[in-house]
Amino acid sequence: MKLKKSLKERTCNSCNKTIARLEKYGQKSKTILSDPKGQCISFDGQFNEANAFPFRIVRKIDFCEDCVCKGLNTV
Numbered sequence: 120m121k122l123k124k125s126l127k128e129r130t131c132n133s134c135n136k137t138i139a140r141l142e143k144y145g146q147k148s149k150t151i152l153s154d155p156k157g158q159c160i161s162f163d164g165q166f167n168e169a170n171a172f173p174f175r176i177v178r179k180i181d182f183c184e185d186c187v188c189k190g191l192n193t194v
């Protein structure tokens with residue numbers, strides 16, 4: 120995981136430490152929900168492949184420098 124400089128205050132997702140502004144942190148994206156056919160139902164309730172578009176919710180997760188270096192709970 121690459122370390123970046125934080126431009127705002129964050130909380131480490133692993134140790135709950137506060138990551139202050141301009142401190143280094145690591146971030147990864149986690150797919151929470153993925154459904155390539157999730158949005159195929161049109162307004163009248165009919166399944167319509169032509170209206171389909173991929174449906175995906177991605178959450179960004181922050182980790183402090185310590186946890187990234189130790190590899191704690193960041194995988």
Ligand SMILES: [Zn+2]
Nearest residue numbers: 131134183186
């Ligand atoms: Zn941490």
